Amino acid sequence: MALNLDTIRATAERVAASHGLDVVEVEFQGAGKFRALRVFVEKNAAERAKLAESADSETLPKGVPVEALSGVTHEDCATFAQDFGTVLDVEDLIPGAEYTLEVSSPGLDRKLVKPEDFTRFMGSLVKLRTFTPVNNNRQWQGRMTRFSDGLLTIDLTATKQKGKGKKKLTEQTVDIALANIERANLVAEI
Template structure:
């Protein structure tokens, strides 16, 4: 039986939903002996809204569980207990349904982190206003690497405010305007940049 990542993802999403979680990403590495399946999870939208409601305005007493200065929307809300509970249930399903053929593999479950990858159009909408790092397939203004504040996402084109960060290298020379627009289809990699 061959490994089917689409089936594994669908199964992970089903198990995650029962824990009020969403699957953010899934990675598979390795060959016959040393195989690792990584699942990145976060609280679902309803649970993240509850987390955001717990944040206090600047200067007020904040919940000790929330890092100061980090917008609640950037937090996945996932605890060690969430990861352990999900890993136990999902690992059982993987084994029972034989979705990971072969004897040994490592299952790793974690949050996506503060510098999470952006993949779906919904990610760009959700994280509008955040600092991002972008790498494109083909150059935009003679540059493939950009860093700036994501100021908008419409019609599958994202808008970056380059004045939000000091540009380096080729980006410094490529900046002719303070704003650059990049089509989603041209994005090879995109991730948040933590602002602490």
Template sequence: MALQIEEIRAMAVRVAASHHLELVELEFQGGVKFRTLRVFLEKDAEERAKLAALVENGEEIDLPRGVPVEMLSGVTHEDCANFARDFGTMLDVEDLIPGAEYTLEVSSPGLERKLSKAEDFTRFQGSLIKLQTFTAINNNRQWQGRLTAFADDILTLDLAAIKQKGNAKKATTEQVVTIPLANVEKANLIAEI
């Protein structure tokens, strides 16, 4: 029996929704003996809006200093434990992961979360990001900067927002670079603390 990753993903989405959570990412790694299913969750949009409203109203919330509320997933240890219990039970009942042994890890995506969908780039406009492209732009595949705009599947990075390293320094004297979303191999937020 082969691993049915899309069925696992669909089940994770359903279980997460029942806990007012959203699936950010799901990955399965390992060989025969040491297999790990990692699930990254955040509060759903409604719950994130409630968290933001509390912060706006001056409520005391345990936020890391200097971290914008939108960068937080809002997920607690209790959220992860409840999801893991329900999701793990369903995985075992449906037998979607063949073989007896695997490790289920559930967590928030973290402050330097992966950006993969167009919605991620829209949501995190104004944030510092680092990314790697499939093909070089101005002889460079590694970029860091502030995501100033995302429209029509084109990212606009302000390179002056962060000190460039290596080839990016040499690659351009321009302060702004535009990158098509289709050319983004991987991207992550850069925590601003």
């Protein structure tokens, strides 16, 4: 039986929904007895809204917007891991005897994968790499200012640029197609 990450993700989403959580990302790495299934979870939209309503300035980290917080506690991760691990074993979704299940929050420098991620974190700093160069550069960092019709606009004046094209940089913004983004992460602003 081969590992089917899509089936594992769907199962994780089903279990997470019963706990008021959303699955952000699922990764499977390693070989032999060093295999690890990593699942990153956060509170779902309804639970994050409750967190925002009940939060006060003293309970939140300074300089971190409420929307950037996943709201996940150690207890959330432990409970999800126990239930999800049981389902993985009962349904035999991971072939072989040994693997480690790791469950955590996506963190402040979380990956942005889905179009909804880019919309949700509009106005945040982002660091990204493209599959093919845009204006002779594959590495970009800036503030997301617009996301529409699969096209992301970032303000380059928000940060110092790195990469080949940094000395030739004359534009203030750059448009990058979502399909051309190889990897994107939030940049923590603390």
